[in-house]
Amino acid sequence: MNHEQHMREAIQLSQDGLRSGRGGPFGCVVVRGGQVVGRGSNQVTSTFDPTAHAEVVAIRDACKALGTFQLDDCVLYASCEPCPMCLSAIYWARIPEVYFGNTRQDAASIGFDDDLIYREIPLPVDKRRVAMKSLLHAEALPVFKEWAEKTDKTRY
Amino acid sequence: MNHEQHMREAIQLSQDGLRSGRGGPFGCVVVRGGQVVGRGSNQVTSTFDPTAHAEVVAIRDACKALGTFQLDDCVLYASCEPCPMCLSAIYWARIPEVYFGNTRQDAASIGFDDDLIYREIPLPVDKRRVAMKSLLHAEALPVFKEWAEKTDKTRY
Numbered sequence: 498m499n500h501e502q503h504m505r506e507a508i509q510l511s512q513d514g515l516r517s518g519r520g521g522p523f524g525c526v527v528v529r530g531g532q533v534v535g536r537g538s539n540q541v542t543s544t545f546d547p548t549a550h551a552e553v554v555a556i557r558d559a560c561k562a563l564g565t566f567q568l569d570d571c572v573l574y575a576s577c578e579p580c581p582m583c584l585s586a587i588y589w590a591r592i593p594e595v596y597f598g599n600t601r602q603d604a605a606s607i608g609f610d611d612d613l614i615y616r617e618i619p620l621p622v623d624k625r626r627v628a629m630k631s632l633l634h635a636e637a638l639p640v641f642k643e644w645a646e647k648t649d650k651t652r653y
Numbered sequence: 654m655n656h657e658q659h660m661r662e663a664i665q666l667s668q669d670g671l672r673s674g675r676g677g678p679f680g681c682v683v684v685r686g687g688q689v690v691g692r693g694s695n696q697v698t699s700t701f702d703p704t705a706h707a708e709v710v711a712i713r714d715a716c717k718a719l720g721t722f723q724l725d726d727c728v729l730y731a732s733c734e735p736c737p738m739c740l741s742a743i744y745w746a747r748i749p750e751v752y753f754g755n756t757r758q759d760a761a762s763i764g765f766d767d768d769l770i771y772r773e774i775p776l777p778v779d780k781r782r783v784a785m786k787s788l789l790h791a792e793a794l795p796v797f798k799e800w801a802e803k804t805d806k807t808r809y
Contacts, residue, residue, distance in 0.1 A: 504789045511796045521809065522800040542807040545716045547723070547746040553704050560701045567703070576793050578785075581774050582741030587783060588770045589738060590703040595785045598793025607801045608808065614744045618737050619775045627743060628750045629734075633660045637732050637754025640667045644678040645763045651698040652764065653677065 503528050503574045504596055506536075510551065511576035514538030521609065524576045525551035527559035527568060527592070534571065535559025551575065552583035556590050566653055567591045577604055580611040581618055589653075659684050659730045660752055662692075666707065667732035670694030677765065680732045681707035683715035683724060683748070690727065691715025707731060708739035712746050722809055723747045733760055736767040737774055745809075 503526055510524025520539035527535035537554025541547055552575050560566055569591040577599040579587060587595060601611045613626075622629045644650065659682055666680025676695035683691035693710025697703055708731050716722055725747040733755040735743060743751060757767045769782075778785045800806065 500788060505792065508789065508793050508796060511793070512799070515796060515800055515803065515806075518805075518807075520807075522796045541722050541745075541809045545720055545722050546713050547716060547809070548704065548709050548713060548742050557702050557704060560703060564701055566697050566701050574788075576796065578778070580741065580745075582738050582745060584774060584783075585736065585738030585741060585770050586704050588773065589697075589736075593783060595783055596788040597785065598787070598789050599797055600787070600790070603794060603797055607797050614741050615774065617744065618740060618771065622734070627740075627748065630752050631754070631756070632656060632730075632752040633664065633754050634756070636661065637664050637667070638759060640664060640671060640678045640732065641755055641759055641763050643668070644671055647671065649674075650671075651674075651676075653697045653703070 499531070500574070500596055503533065503572075504576075504598060506533065507551075507574040507576045508598055510536060510538045514540070514551070519543045520549070522576075522607075523551040525555035526574050527555050527571050528574065529559075529563070529568070529571045534562050548582065550580065550583050552579050553586050556586055556592075560590070569593060572596070577601075578611075580604075580609075581614045655687070656730070656752055659689065659728070660732075660754060662689065663707075663730040663732045664754055666692060666694045670696070670707070675699045676705070678732070678763075679707040681711035682730050683711050683727050684730065685715075685719070685724070685727045690718050704738065706736065706739050708735050709742050712742055712748075716746070725749060728752070733757075734767075736760075736765075737770045 535558035691714035696705040
């Protein structure tokens with residue numbers, strides 16, 4: 498596996514995305530067996546999608562190409578340390594290995610406040626900046642019971 | 654704002670999604686000024702997209718409908734407490750208020766291990782289950798400097 502080659506492609510995507518005006522300076526590739534199977538650059542502002550970070554775009558691209566929702570035999574190369582949203586997406590996609598270029602401190606220094614979200618996530622629900630309240634728990638729970646009892650479900 | 658009415662729609666979406674086989678038992682609506690502007694149910698397994706959680710689908714739907722990448726005047730109703738990916742997406746979308754039905758403990762009890770991701774995110778990079786390594790920092794950093802110096806960029 499040529500790690501440097503794949504990271505250079507992720508960095509190139511970050512530069513292309515910035516110069517073309519698609520979004521922030523972030524790029525990512527997903528690799529399986531030495532082949533790039535997914536590519537992405539940040540597209541938040543150009544596609545009106547706050548979830549269109551480079552890693553999310555590349556994970557979606559790889560899953561579409563491979564016809565799967567799990568990338569447990571893939572490696573992800575990101576031009577910057579993933580934010581908590583992208584890191585969580587990496588866990589959900591079961592990607593076991595990640596390489597990154599810039600750090601979250603570098604991101605903070607150019608105005609991307611991943612650190613705020615890193616600090617908020619471990620807090621109790623009632624201590625976060627986002628106001629979060631429980632509602633209608635008794636009406637929501639039966640749907641979970643129905644899922645637990647469903648025999649023909651696809652787990653993920 | 655009729656909070657119960659909107660939560661009931663989110664719960665209904667969770668049940669519809671489960672019964673139609675689109676994905677896991679999760680639903681979500683995004684509301685602005687009393688009107689539902691985005692809807693979503695989990696579509697991970699049916700669309701081969703590990704990021705297609707109900708909240709992400711609803712946020713993308715609302716942003717598309719409103720032509721924006723920020724929902725700072727919206728309220729989100731989720732049939733279950735958001736996982737770290739969705740919670741981070743809520744921060745990136747600048748949504749200030751969230752209501753949820755089921756809890757992360759309920760989700761764990763039917764096989765959705767949000768708790769693992771909640772525990773992993775605050776860990777140092779080298780202590781996580783996902784192997785994470787820094788690579789080519791010196792080559793990645795100039796793109797951040799280019800962003801910092803770009804005068805015609807759209808911030809987000």
